[in-house]
Amino acid sequence: xxxxxxxxxxxxxxxxxxxxxxxxxxxxxxxxxxxxxxxxxxxxxxxxxxxxxxxxxxxxxxxxxxxxxxxxxxxxxxxxxxxxxxxxxxxxxxxxxxxxxxxxxxxxxxxxxx
Amino acid sequence: xxxxxxxxxxxxxxxxxxxxxxxxxxxxxxxxxxxxxxxxxxxxxxxxxxxxxxxxxxxxxxxxxxxxxxxxxxxxxxxxxxxxxxxxxxxxxxxxxxxxxxxxxxxxxxxxxxxx
Numbered sequence: 211x212x213x214x215x216x217x218x219x220x221x222x223x224x225x226x227x228x229x230x231x232x233x234x235x236x237x238x239x240x241x242x243x244x245x246x247x248x249x250x251x252x253x254x255x256x257x258x259x260x261x262x263x264x265x266x267x268x269x270x271x272x273x274x275x276x277x278x279x280x281x282x283x284x285x286x287x288x289x290x291x292x293x294x295x296x297x298x299x300x301x302x303x304x305x306x307x308x309x310x311x312x313x314x315x316x317x318x319x320x321x322x323x324x
Numbered sequence: 325x326x327x328x329x330x331x332x333x334x335x336x337x338x339x340x341x342x343x344x345x346x347x348x349x350x351x352x353x354x355x356x357x358x359x360x361x362x363x364x365x366x367x368x369x370x371x372x373x374x375x376x377x378x379x380x381x382x383x384x385x386x387x388x389x390x391x392x393x394x395x396x397x398x399x400x401x402x403x404x405x406x407x408x409x410x411x412x413x414x415x416x417x418x419x420x421x422x423x424x425x426x427x428x429x430x431x432x433x434x435x436x437x438x439x440x
Contacts, residue, residue: 246428246429246431252433253414253431253434255431256430259428310418311372311379311380312429314366314367315366316365316367317366317367
């Protein structure tokens with residue numbers, strides 16, 4: 211069974227700092243990769259996803275993620291965070307061509323100080 | 325109304341009560357999910373339904389009983405819960421795709437459950 215690791219459980223940044231959240235998965239085949247965000251008091255929503263093509267994908271609100279197959283990684287980045295980016299971020303993976311049921315990481319809590 | 329809706333948004337119940345959580349999706353999806361989200365714990369998948377048939381049950385205690393009468397509605401029936409069952413219960417839907425798995429999940433706002 212695949213697993214997803216998000217090594218940073220809590221991240222605290224000041225506004226304008228750069229952000230990188232790690233996501234590693236364990237699965238040998240082709241995968242679909244997702245980042246979801248949960249703002250305080252709001253529902254989980256998709257930030258971006260990758261399933262083929264350019265390994266650098268861009269999502270909403272200036273976020274991007276890079277799929278590095280050799281490292282089994284899909285790290286989320288943003289060059290300059292804002293206070294409004296304070297949220298919980300979840301990485302999710304499901305195998306291509308197989309079950310559509312994703313495996314989620316345990317999440318990273320990001321706090322951005324103004 | 326669009327998206328995934330859940331009712332009630334908040335629920336407080338005693339250990340001997342019976343209650344139900346309701347989820348409705350207006351997206352035309354054919355797969356629906358129940359998740360449990362507890363503080364400081366990973367998102368826990370509880371049940372998955374595809375085309376109204378249960379396809380996944382992650383060893384959830386029998387005091388939780390799901391029901392999927394059609395592809396738009398999903399219920400979670402609760403009976404004799406324990407205080408440790410207090411959590412945010414999330415419903416999600418997606419377009420079932422065994423040949424791709426490209427499709428993301430759409431989540432509801434959740435039901436905040438407190439068991440006294």
